[in-house]
Structure formats: C-alpha cells, structure tokens
Amino acid sequence: MGEPALSRRGFLAASAAAGLSITALSGCGGGSDGGSSGTTTLEWWHIMTTEPAKGVWASLARQFESQNPKVKIKIVALENEAYKSKMTALTASGKLPDIFHTWGGGVLKQQADAGLVEDLTDRTKDWAGTLLPVAKEPYLLDEKVYGIPDDIGMVGFWYNKALFKKAGIAAPPTTWSGFLDAVRALKSAGVAPIALAGKEKWPGMYYWAYLAMRTAGIDALQKAADSKDFTGAGFVEAGEHLKELVALQPFQKGFLGAAYSGPTGQSAAVGNGKAAMELMGQWAPTVERTEGKGLGANLGFFPFPTVEGGKGALTEVFGGGGGLALRQGAPQAAVDFLKFFASAGTNRELVKKTGTLPVVTAAEDALTDPNLKAVQAQLKATTGFQLYLDQAYAPAVGQEVNDSVAGLVAGSKSPEQVAQSITKVAKEEQ
Amino acid sequence: MTSTFLPDKRSGPDTAPPAPAGGPAPGRARRRVLHWLTAVSFQVPALALFGLLVLLPMLFALYASFFRWGGFGMPSDSIGADNFTRLFDDPVFLGDLWRCLVLVVFSLALQLPFALAMAVLLNQRLRGRAFYRMLFFAPYILSEVITGILFSMIFAPDDGLADHVLGGVGLDGIGGEWFSDPSTVMATVFLVMMWKYFGFHMMLYLAGLQSIPAELTEAAIVDGAGPWQRFRNVTLPLLAPTLRISVFLSVIGSIQLFDLVWVITAGGPDHHSETMAITMFQYGFKRYQVGYASAISVVIFGISLVFALAYQRFVLRRDLEGATTTMRGGGQ
Incomplete structure (x- = not known):
C-alpha cells in the first residue's frame, strides 16, 4: 500500500480491501438504480486491486456507461486469494456475478459443468476472430467458448x-x-x-x-x-x-x-x-x-x-492469462461489455496503461517495453x-x-x- | 431458559407453589397456558434465527460429511464414513490434532499463569496502573489480521525488527527465520497468540481480584499469613471461578484457531503450523472437497462439544450450581 496519495475511489477500494464490507464500496460507487426503469445493472467482479489497473478498469467501466446510458456497472474488486474463496462460496450458492474474472481451465470447467456459466460461442463469434488464438485457449472447453481473454502471458x-x-x-x-x-x-x-x-x-x-x-x-x-x-x-x-x-x-x-x-x-x-x-x-x-x-x-x-x-x-x-466470463443467463448488455472490453481500442489502453500483453492482434503496436516485447515474441513463436x-x-x-x-x-x-x-x-x- | 416456566419444579416465591394433590384450579391452569404463550412468543423469533443460521447449517455440514461433494448442487455421492476414516489416516490432520494439544498445553502452562501474574501485579497500588492495564489490554483490541501482518513484518528475514534487535546484541541471523523454520514456527505462533490474548485473561483476573473483599486479606494479615500464603489460601480460591472460565475460553480458542495463523504462515512451512480450521479451509475453499471439509468441521465441532460438556459437567459444576438458569434437581 505504498501509494503516495489515494484518490477517492482508490480510498474506497482500499478500505474495502482492508476488510470494510463490500457494500460500503458499492453503496458509494453504484448510485441508485432502483427507480429508473429500463436500466440494467451489471455486477462486475475482478481482481485488479492495485494501481494502475484498478483505476484504468474503473474508468473503462465509466466509459462503457457513457456509451450505454441504460447500463450501470457495479465493480467489486477483490484480491486474488480472497476472490477465489469468495467465488467458491458464490458457486456453491448457484449464482455468480454477471461478469466475473476467470483463469479458465479446470475451475471454469467445473463452474460450466454445474450450469453456472454462459456459453458464449454463438454470442461472440462475430468478433472473437480479432483475438490472439493462444489467448483464447484457456476458455475453450469442449470446443465451446466460456470466456473472453483480457490478458495473456507466460512464466x-x-x-x-x-x-x-x-x-x-x-x-x-x-x-x-x-x-x-x-x-x-x-x-x-x-x-x-x-x-x-x-x-x-x-x-x-x-x-x-x-x-x-x-x-x-x-x-x-x-x-x-x-x-x-x-x-x-x-x-x-x-x-x-x-x-x-x-x-x-x-x-x-x-x-x-x-x-x-x-x-x-x-x-x-x-x-x-x-x-x-x-x-x-x-x-x-x-x-x-x-x-x-x-x-x-x-x-x-x-x-x-x-x-x-x-x-x-x-x-x-x-502460462495463462485472465479473462472475463458471464453467468448463465446474463443480459445482452454483459455481452456488449465483453465486446467493448475486447475491442482494439480498449486493449490498446490496457497495454499502454496497465502493462498487460495485447490479446487483440491489432493492439500489438501499443507494446513498447522491451521485456514485454520479448515475452510477446516468445508467445507468438510458441510451439506448445x-x-x-x-x-x-x-x-x-x-x-x-x-x-x-x-x-x-x-x-x-x-x-x-x-x-x-x-x-x-x-x-x-x- | 425453559425451567422458569416449569412451576412444578420451582419453589421460588415469584412463581406458583406446587400444585395441590387435587389438581390445579382452573384459573391457575389458564395462567399457566398464558405463561407458556408469552414465553413461546418471545422466543420464536430468536429460535427461528438460531435454527436457520446456526442449527440448519450445522446439520447440513453433518449431512454433507457423508458425501463426496464438490460444493456444486446438492450432495449425491454418498460414501458413508469414508471421509472420517480418510481423515484419521491423514498425517496432516493427525498433526493438526497434535499441534492443537500443544497449543492448549502451552496456553494453560504459560499464557494463563503469566496473565495471572500480571493481574496480581496490576492490582497493587502502583503509579500509572491504569496506563499499564490499558497497555497490556491493547493487543486484544487489535484485529487478528493486523496482528498477523505486524508480526510477519517483525520476524521478516534481514529487514525485520527482531533481526535488527537481536543483531544489535550480537545474535545476528537468528531473528529472521522464526516463521519459516519448521522447528520454530509453532513456538513463534504461540508467542504471538500469547502477546495477543494474555491481556484479555489479565482483565478477567483483574475483575475477579477486585471482587475479593479486602477484609479477607486483612484478616489473613492479622492471622500472620505471608504474601504467598495470602495468595495461595485467600486470592486463588476466591479467584477460582474466574480461572475456570478463562481456562475454558483459552482451550476453545486454541481448538478453533484460524485467522492469526492463516495470516502469518497460512499453515506453513510444509504444514508445520497448520491447525484443524486451516486444513478445513484448504479442502473446502481451495480443493473444493466440501464433503471432506465438512467432515473436518464436524470433528472440530465434536471435540469442542465434548470438551465443553465435560468441562461444564466436571469443572464448572460448582460455578453453575447457583445460577438461575440451571434446572434445580434436574441435574443428572
């Protein structure tokens, strides 16, 4: 927690991470969504609890909201291990957040087998081709798409x-x-x-x-x-x-x-x-x-x-990466958000500001760090x-x-x- | 609780005397029904909540412990008592039981006597007494997580406070690996536990000490009793009820220990500081073997229950005898 000055949002997120209830965060960030009819509120759970990613992801959500005035996004950011524990409890309860972070693989498969994750194969096929093939691999289960990557990398x-x-x-x-x-x-x-x-x-x-x-x-x-x-x-x-x-x-x-x-x-x-x-x-x-x-x-x-x-x-x-999956029966707005998040523009912003590797082929030009370029080259030349x-x-x-x-x-x-x-x-x- | 409304077993002045041989008078019977109704209507909300939030999950955990169950949907793959036989074959869990015993013994042999000594000391007339009391009680107010992070920094290799201090007196290099050396980790965790909780027990003892009438000590002085005799024969017996309660809380706390250890070592290195609750968490929330984790929780509950009942039956009996909540004459 060595950040010199916490922004207001940063402070709220930090206090949530420090153990104050998540409701305190959502109560301040979400605003009222009760009365206005036709507004969809999407709950988005991710694991970006450190800057710069935390702030960048939040501003991307605001950006999406301004493009889609009828959609509100409620962010819940949890630290890695806390997220895994919390997700276990949520999985047992049978209801996942509308949009949630996933690493793909066995855990996602268990959730999908339990019928809790939306099959995105058809709903994303129009634009999923713009993504780097190696990045999509962890979320491909039995040839069905269960998640959209936002990050890819290797050890x-x-x-x-x-x-x-x-x-x-x-x-x-x-x-x-x-x-x-x-x-x-x-x-x-x-x-x-x-x-x-x-x-x-x-x-x-x-x-x-x-x-x-x-x-x-x-x-x-x-x-x-x-x-x-x-x-x-x-x-x-x-x-x-x-x-x-x-x-x-x-x-x-x-x-x-x-x-x-x-x-x-x-x-x-x-x-x-x-x-x-x-x-x-x-x-x-x-x-x-x-x-x-x-x-x-x-x-x-x-x-x-x-x-x-x-x-x-x-x-x-x-290696592996991070991706976003949707709960079973998530509204269309959530799919729209995935499309927005996996667009070249968004991805370029993520690459530039948060230091992730590009998952959209068109966003590769945004990579400048020589070490990350080496990793990217390694990933592209991957034989397995x-x-x-x-x-x-x-x-x-x-x-x-x-x-x-x-x-x-x-x-x-x-x-x-x-x-x-x-x-x-x-x-x-x- | 219910005993208050059992008139035939009561003889207190505030309730009806035992019914005469001819049977209760009609008016009295109506009053008894009213008594019951009042009692029930006051208890229903609390009982409903207790049942829903405590009893039901407990019963469900017991049920789930007989299944191989990953936490998704309802348990369906019944495997009898396999989870329990596996549990008592698992070297980690057997180690948990051993470490639990070690913690209990350490707590009783070191922590509580230390707390008692501090309490007796701070019960004297002493300059700045209130300040010391507050100081020693302060660790108890800190949350377990903050305590854990604090001590993992103190015992951090190279940069930690412990390493610096010990290095300053020529003991270089022995301060940094207390939490990462399998042979010292339990002792260090206990040290933290002691630091954190002795203030609480000290406060209990202080309260107990204050309720001992000064006349008794004065009388002992008049009789020529020395300080040790006064402590041994006046203070200690009169403090016994408090001691018994504090032993009880200390043991139950050791059995259920989780958060402090989780933050500091997460059970490591190599399971050497793992507790039953941590093993349960690992299986339930990391491996998704919820059936097996339920079996562990059932065993923790069983151990706590057996201890609590036995302790109440054999040790706390005298303390509870005068309490209004016991059923007089009903004790088996």
Whole structure:
C-alpha cells in the first residue's frame, strides 16, 4: 500500500480491501438504480486491486456507461486469494456475478459443468476472430467458448542483469545444467540466486511444472491428467531435477515463510535487488515496481531452460492469462461489455496503461517495453502452450501439485512421493 | 431458559407453589397456558434465527460429511464414513490434532499463569496502573489480521525488527527465520497468540481480584499469613471461578484457531503450523472437497462439544450450581 496519495475511489477500494464490507464500496460507487426503469445493472467482479489497473478498469467501466446510458456497472474488486474463496462460496450458492474474472481451465470447467456459466460461442463469434488464438485457449472447453481473454502471458525467469554480471554470468542459461552453474556462480558471488514465496505454494509449482514439460514433454502433462497417472519416468525426473536445485540452497533467507507480494515477499526481494531472479509470469515487472523499487533497465527475461535429454523444447511455454466470463443467463448488455472490453481500442489502453500483453492482434503496436516485447515474441513463436496446472486441472489435483511440490522444496517429500500423491488425488477425483 | 416456566419444579416465591394433590384450579391452569404463550412468543423469533443460521447449517455440514461433494448442487455421492476414516489416516490432520494439544498445553502452562501474574501485579497500588492495564489490554483490541501482518513484518528475514534487535546484541541471523523454520514456527505462533490474548485473561483476573473483599486479606494479615500464603489460601480460591472460565475460553480458542495463523504462515512451512480450521479451509475453499471439509468441521465441532460438556459437567459444576438458569434437581 505504498501509494503516495489515494484518490477517492482508490480510498474506497482500499478500505474495502482492508476488510470494510463490500457494500460500503458499492453503496458509494453504484448510485441508485432502483427507480429508473429500463436500466440494467451489471455486477462486475475482478481482481485488479492495485494501481494502475484498478483505476484504468474503473474508468473503462465509466466509459462503457457513457456509451450505454441504460447500463450501470457495479465493480467489486477483490484480491486474488480472497476472490477465489469468495467465488467458491458464490458457486456453491448457484449464482455468480454477471461478469466475473476467470483463469479458465479446470475451475471454469467445473463452474460450466454445474450450469453456472454462459456459453458464449454463438454470442461472440462475430468478433472473437480479432483475438490472439493462444489467448483464447484457456476458455475453450469442449470446443465451446466460456470466456473472453483480457490478458495473456507466460512464466519465465526475470533476472537482475547487474547481479548476473557481478557473478560473471555472460549470458542467461539455456540448459538446466547451465542454470545450476549460474546458481552456483551467484551463490559464490554472495548473491541470493532465487527469490521464492514458500508461504504461497503456487510459485514453487512453476518449477516442477516447467521441469515436467521439459523432461516428460507437454503432451505427457495432458496425458497424465487424462489417465490420472503422474508416476511416469518424466515426472519423477522433474522432481529429481528440482531436488538438485533445492540442494544448492538457492533461495533467499526465510523463503519458506515468504509471501509473493508485500514488502518482505518474493517480488520485493527481486525488485529491491536482494535476489537475482524469480520464475514468474509477465506481471512480475509491475509487481516488482509496486512492492519494491523495481529494476528498470537492469531487468531481463529469459525462458525456462531445457533439460538435457528431455522431450521439451525452449519454445514450449507455461502460462495463462485472465479473462472475463458471464453467468448463465446474463443480459445482452454483459455481452456488449465483453465486446467493448475486447475491442482494439480498449486493449490498446490496457497495454499502454496497465502493462498487460495485447490479446487483440491489432493492439500489438501499443507494446513498447522491451521485456514485454520479448515475452510477446516468445508467445507468438510458441510451439506448445500449457495452462497453469492449478487452473488446468481440477482444483483438488492442482492444489495437490502445489502442496506436494512445496513439500519437495521444504525437503519433506521425495520426487517419487510427489508423483504418487498427485496420482492418488487425481484418481480420487473420479 | 425453559425451567422458569416449569412451576412444578420451582419453589421460588415469584412463581406458583406446587400444585395441590387435587389438581390445579382452573384459573391457575389458564395462567399457566398464558405463561407458556408469552414465553413461546418471545422466543420464536430468536429460535427461528438460531435454527436457520446456526442449527440448519450445522446439520447440513453433518449431512454433507457423508458425501463426496464438490460444493456444486446438492450432495449425491454418498460414501458413508469414508471421509472420517480418510481423515484419521491423514498425517496432516493427525498433526493438526497434535499441534492443537500443544497449543492448549502451552496456553494453560504459560499464557494463563503469566496473565495471572500480571493481574496480581496490576492490582497493587502502583503509579500509572491504569496506563499499564490499558497497555497490556491493547493487543486484544487489535484485529487478528493486523496482528498477523505486524508480526510477519517483525520476524521478516534481514529487514525485520527482531533481526535488527537481536543483531544489535550480537545474535545476528537468528531473528529472521522464526516463521519459516519448521522447528520454530509453532513456538513463534504461540508467542504471538500469547502477546495477543494474555491481556484479555489479565482483565478477567483483574475483575475477579477486585471482587475479593479486602477484609479477607486483612484478616489473613492479622492471622500472620505471608504474601504467598495470602495468595495461595485467600486470592486463588476466591479467584477460582474466574480461572475456570478463562481456562475454558483459552482451550476453545486454541481448538478453533484460524485467522492469526492463516495470516502469518497460512499453515506453513510444509504444514508445520497448520491447525484443524486451516486444513478445513484448504479442502473446502481451495480443493473444493466440501464433503471432506465438512467432515473436518464436524470433528472440530465434536471435540469442542465434548470438551465443553465435560468441562461444564466436571469443572464448572460448582460455578453453575447457583445460577438461575440451571434446572434445580434436574441435574443428572
């Protein structure tokens, strides 16, 4: 919360985030919509609780309202984890917000299977072609469109060029053994090589997932999910490679208790130059600037290295994005809003002001940041795409991946045990 | 509550005496019906709310705990007691039970005696007594979330206050990893709990101490009792009802501990500070295994209930005996 001056809306949102009820926010923002007939009020839930995205998204909603005088948009912005919990409760109650944030994959599929999500295949087909194909993938379930992307990205290593130079590393590693060498070099230069948020388990999962993609191959991940068997050689091998890394003690001090954001978290550690790199999604530079000082021109990006003898290629990426879905039976105004939100104009604004990657092909010209351009180039040259495991798989399986990999990183689980416990949970999920 | 309206069991002056052998007079019977009607009409709104918001969800959780249920629609896949057998096979949950016991023992052995000592101290004539009382009570007023964030900053590696202070006295490097080291995390969480809640117990004891008549202590002094004897034989016995209540609250609080730990460690590292409520949350809200999470909640409820009933039956019996709410002569 290091913003120097809070705007009125910012203050309201911040106080909502601080635990004051959401009704306080909507009471101030929404205005009265009772009496006037013919006015549609759309409730829009998203997870943009930090600036600049929070403000930009709110002003886009106002813009849509001014174009459509009969529509009012009520925004509820919740922090990531709070959003997930709240959505679980809402899903159980059987009524979702008109427009809501989704990561696609397994969770969206569960909601869609329960008949809670609107099938958008026909209602968006006139304009969905303008969107980047890789961005639409997470919301395509059984060849039906259940969401429209507003963000796409991938995970890779964000590193501090100055610290790499200090450790005498000429170029970012492209192989796993080269990567381990770089970690050793950084350690002997007195630099914490990697920042990891051990309290939150998903950042650790990225390592195992990428290693599995590099050893077992991207198809094996899908096959394992279908056959509910993660005990194949490639998966155990992935765990063994991660164990090699953990054995070097590459993480910052106290990483097992570290969160991702916050002044003492993973992002701040990299942003303040206390650790040399982190494996994180395309949002990393923004968060590094918010939570820490940011690295500016010293920040670099390199894709996850390949593993010698493994089936995966450097061009296969692990990632995901954000999208918007509609509740079953949402009014036409909500579909209109999706169209507005996925238009080139809106997308250009998002790219320019919030640092997201373009999802509309025509908005690519708005991208100027060299690191994000590198990510975008990587995404466009992608030969295989794997959605975040905790989104791609059923929630219980995804959480078990996070949980057991966290055990591996903490030293309490062996690579075999990780593979076995994921398999066990996958089998229990029918 | 209902006992007030059971005239045949009452003998208080404000209610009708026991009915004569010949049966109640007609007027008296009408009055009894009126009594009942009044009672019922006053209780219906509260009972309806209680049933709807407390009893019904509890019964539903019990029902759901016998199903494999993801939280969507109604539970349909009945699996008998499988959730419970799985629960008592789960090393994390067994660990939860162990950690719960550890917290209870620590609370009773360290937190409450400390609170008592502070209460006795602040019951003396002392300059700035009100200020100290307020100071020690203040942590209790803070919300759990604020406390959690505060302490995760204090014990942050490198930049945290604890690391700086300990570094200042030559103990470099041992201050930063208290929450991230599996072997110290529980002790540190307990430290935070103690900091947060001892003021509350201290206040309870202070109130109890003030109700002890000064004459008794004076009489003990006249009889030649030393400070320890006065504490042991006058203060402690008279404070016993308060102590019993505070033990009860402390144990129940430890069984249901969630928010403080959730904010600080989220149960980590590697489950080493996980509590039953956190495990329940993980399964219910992260893994969407609501049936299994319900089974955990049923076990938490069961443990709390058994403890509460046993405690009331065996420990609080004397305190409750004089209370107007008990059914006199009805105690089994």
